[in-house]
C-alpha cells in the first residue's frame with residue numbers, strides 16, 4: 194500500500210500549523226553559527242536548510258540521563274524515580290539520514306530486554322522528516338542504501354517540490370499529527386522521483402565496495418588499521434556526532450544524603466572504554482579501537498541485521514579533527530591495501 | 532515512569548566472609564519477600580552489584596541455584612566499587628540487578644565425567660556450577676576439582692575445598708604456585724597446567740569447566756589439547772567490561788558476539804572462532 198499523501202504550501206507552513214495546533218516542537222535552529230536541534234515557539238526560528246552539527250538522536254538518547262535516584266536513610270536506602278521524559282514532542286525537520294538513525298537506535302534499544310528509559314522518551318516523539326534537496330559535500334546516504342528522500346524512521350516525510358511540499362504519512366503516529374493540522378494540508382499526490390534524482394546527482398559519488406562486511410572481518414589482522422589509526426586522536430567526536438552510535442557509560446553522582454545513577458554517552462575510541470580493573474585492555478591501542486568502530490558499523494552489525502550501522506550523514510568525516518574518512522579507511526582495509 | 536531496566540533490587544547483606552586478604556564473599560537476601568520466592572537463575576549467570584554512591588560492578592553469582600533463599604558473590608578488591616562494597620556490614624542495604632547472560636550447559640554435562648578448574652577468583656563461577664552438580668551428584672560420572680592460587684593465602688573457599696577433599700565421591704586437589712606454599716601446606720605445589728597434566732584426567736566422555744586469569748586459561752588450554760581434549764569439551768567464561776548487561780552499552784563485544792548476552796559462558800571452540808580481542 195502506498196502511503197497516504199497530502200500537499201502543503203511549504204515546510205514552513207506545515208511547521209506553522211503544527212505550532213498552531215499547540216504541539217511542542219524541537220527543530221533545527223541557528224546557535225552561535227551552528228545548527229542544533231532546539232525547542233522552537235515560532236516557525237521563523239527554525240532553520241530548514243543545512244545539516245545540524247549533532248544528530249537528532251539526543252531527544253531520545255540524551256547525553257546524560259538519570260536512570261534513578263536514591264536517598265540514604267538510617268537504616269537503609271530509598272530508591273527514587275528516574276527522569277521524567279520531556280512532554281510529547283514533534284521533532285521537526287529531521288533529515289532522512291537522521292530519521293533512519295533513530296530507526297536503527299529503536300532496533301538496538303528496543304531489542305529484548307528493552308531499554309525502558311529510551312523507550313519512554315521515544316514513545317513521546319513524532320518524527321517529521323524533511324527530504325534533502327541540497328546535499329553537503331560529505332553526504333553519503335546513497336552509499337548505505339538510503340536516499341535524500343528516504344522514509345525510514347519518519348512518521349511524516351516532507352519533500353519540497355516545485356509546486357509546494359509533498360507530505361507522506363508513514364505511520365499511525367504521523368496520521369494522528371495530520372489530523373490536527375486542518376486546512377494547512379490538502380489531499381493530493383506528487384512524484385518525488387525527480388527531486389530524489391536531482392539531489393543524488395548533486396552528491397559526490399561514494400559507494401561501499403561489494404562484500405565489505407566479509408572483507409572487513411577477513412582484514413581483522415591487517416596493518417591498514419595501524420596506518421589509519423596513526424592519525425586518529427581518539428577524541429570520540431565521530432561517535433558523539435553519529436546518529437547511530439549508542440555506547441554509554443553508567444556512573445553515580447552522590448553526596449552524603451543520596452545521589453543518582455546516570456547514563457552518559459561514551460565512545461569506543463577512548464582508551465579507558467574497555468580497560469579492565471586489572472589493567473588488562475582487550476583493545477590496547479588506537480588501531481584496535483578504530484578497527485572496532487569500522488567493523489561494528491560495516492561488518493558486525495550488517496552481518497546480524499543486513500544493513501550497515503551507518504546512515505551516511507557524513508558528520509564523522511566532516512567533524513574529525515584528523516581528517517579521517519571511515520568509508521575510505523574501511524574500503525582500504527577490506528581491500529588489503531594497508 | 533518505567534526505569535526497571537537499570538534499577539536494582541534492594542538487598543540486605545546477610546553474611547560477610549573473608550576468603551583471603553582481598554577477596555570477600557557477601558551473602559545477600561532480597562528485602563522484597565515476593566522477589567525472594569520468584570528469583571531464579573542458572574549457574575554461570577552474572578549480576579550487577581550496586582554500592583549506592585559509588586556505582587555498580589559485575590560479578591558472577593557464586594552461589595548455586597540449589598542454594599535457595601539468598602545469592603552470594605565473591606569479589607576481589609580492585610577499585611572504587613569493590614572498596615565501597617567492602618565497607619558494608621551485615622544488615623546493610625545494597626543493590627542487585629540480574630541475572631544476566633547465558634549459563635553453563637548443565638543438561639549437556641549430565642552423564643559425563645567432570646573436571647572443574649578454578650584459578651584465583653575464577654573459582655567463583657566454578658563454585659556455582661560445581662555446587663550445582665554436587666547437589667545432583669548421582670547424575671554425573673567422576674568429578675575432579677582443581678583449585679589453584681598464587682599462594683596458600685590467596686586460595687579462596689578453603690573450608691569448602693577441605694569439605695570436598697574429605698568426600699569419597701570426588702577428587703579434590705588444591706595447588707599453589709611454586710614458592711607460594713607456606714608452613715603446613717598440605718596441597719600440591721605447581722602451576723595449574725602442570726598439576727593438571729599430573730592429574731591426567733581422561734578426555735573420554737569428559738567435560739571441563741575452566742575459569743581463571745587469561746594467562747592461566749591460555750596455558751591450561753594448551754595442556755588440555757595435549758591430553759586430547761577437544762575445544763567443544765572445554766567450557767570457560769569471558770570477562771569484558773560491562774555497563775548494561777543487556778546488549779545496549781556497546782562495551783562488551785568481541786567481534787559480533789556480546790559477552791553479556793551471548794556469554795559469559797563459551798566453549799573453547801567458540802572462543803577460538805572469535806576475533807582474538809579479549
Ligand SMILES: Cc1cc2nc3c(=O)[nH]c(=O)nc-3n(C[C@H](O)[C@H](O)[C@H](O)COP(=O)(O)OP(=O)(O)OC[C@H]3O[C@@H](n4cnc5c(N)ncnc54)[C@H](O)[C@@H]3O)c2cc1C
Pocket residue numbers: 442465466468469470471577587588589590591592605606607608609610611612613614652655656769770771772773795
Ligand atoms: C561477567 C563478569 C563476571 C565477573 N565476575 C567477577 C567475580 O565473580 N569476582 C570478581 O572479583 N570480579 C569479577 N569480575 C570483574 C569485576 O567486574 C571487576 O573487577 C570490578 O568491576 C572492578 O570494580 P571496581 O569498581 O572495584 O573497580 P573500578 O574502580 O571501577 O575500576 C578499576 C579500574 O577500572 C578503570 N575504570 C573503571 N571504571 C571506569 C570508568 N568509568 N572510566 C574509566 N576507567 C574506569 C579504572 O582504571 C579503575 O582504576 C567479573 C567481570 C565480568 C565482566
Ligand code: SF4
Pocket residue numbers: 424425426427428429430431432462509512513514515516517
Ligand atoms: S576518527 Fe577522528 S573524530 Fe573519531 S576519534 Fe579519531 S580523530 Fe576523533
Ligand code: SF4
Pocket residue numbers: 333431434435436437438490502503504505506507508509510519
Ligand atoms: S558513521 Fe559517520 S557517516 Fe555514518 S552515520 Fe555515523 S556519523 Fe554519519
Ligand code: FES
Pocket residue numbers: 772773774775776777778779780781782783784789790791792
Ligand atoms: S554490557 Fe552493555 S552491551 Fe554488553
